Amino acid sequence: MNKLCPNSTLFIILLLLVQASLSACQPGAGVLPTPTPAVPATVSSADTTPATPATDRYASQRESMVEKQIRARDVTNEAVLQAMGQTPRHEFVSSDYLSQAYEDHPLPIGYGQTISQPYIVALMTELIELEPDDKVLEIGTGSGYQAAILAAITDQVYTIEIIPELAERAQQTFERLGYDEIVATQADGYWGWEEYAPFDAIIVTAAPDHVPQPLVNQLADGGKMVIPIGPPGGYQSLWVLERQGEEITRRNWGGVIFVPLTRAEE
DSSP: OOOOOHHHHHHHHHHHHHHHHHHHTSTTSSOOOOOOOOOOOOOOTTOOOOOOOTTOTTHHHHHHIIIIIIGGGTOOOHHHHHHHHHSOGGGGSOGGGGGGTTSSSOEEEETTEEEOOHHHHHHHHHHTTOOTTOOEEEEOOTTSHHHHHHHTTOSOEEEEESSHHHHHHHHHHHHHHTOTTEEEEESOGGGOOGGGOOEEEEEEOSBOSSOOHHHHHTEEEEEEEEEEEOOTTSOEEEEEEEEETTEEEEEEEEEEOOOBOOOOOO
């Protein structure tokens, strides 16, 4: 019997491997079954809940913020909790503070102003007891974050910012993110917005040293206003005012720290 040379042996081995590979491609030889084509899902017109993008790397941070900073401090209104959980706070902070967007403290936004601590935003929103068909006025647009939270609950949101640069930036943010329901203007918020009054709720995000009477006058019957009151650099209290006919009731919710309410120069 003749011996095979090493090159012949190698050739035969390669030939056997090629044959085995070809056999594996034959029907029934380890071929995966053809999947049944999926039937396209019909989207119901009643289902308007936006899907959370898989690329939203902040979703878990928002969830943690809601659970540990807000719900844990006894904010219980589900509409408020949902608004805080779905609104992208990181879109309203500067790139310098992006890593701190969901942390438990306020952040500077320029021009001596801040975006409020998440808990304070949630608390103030809960205190005005906003309903879906309510008309709400915000004094102090700032970054636009508080207005976006309000817009997650009602589609009648009016907001005033006195600093032109912040007003312009907030308007650009609203347009970029699709907040078409927010009506914004640049003006002195002390005077409110008589054109759209009365308001079912008013939320003031900077502290005057007294309650502006024009805001009280623009509060609807049964409406509520939440406002920090106190001197610049001094002790401030968060107050809830409620109108019942001609009577205004006041409740003090404790000490807070807000930037002063900026006024137009006389």
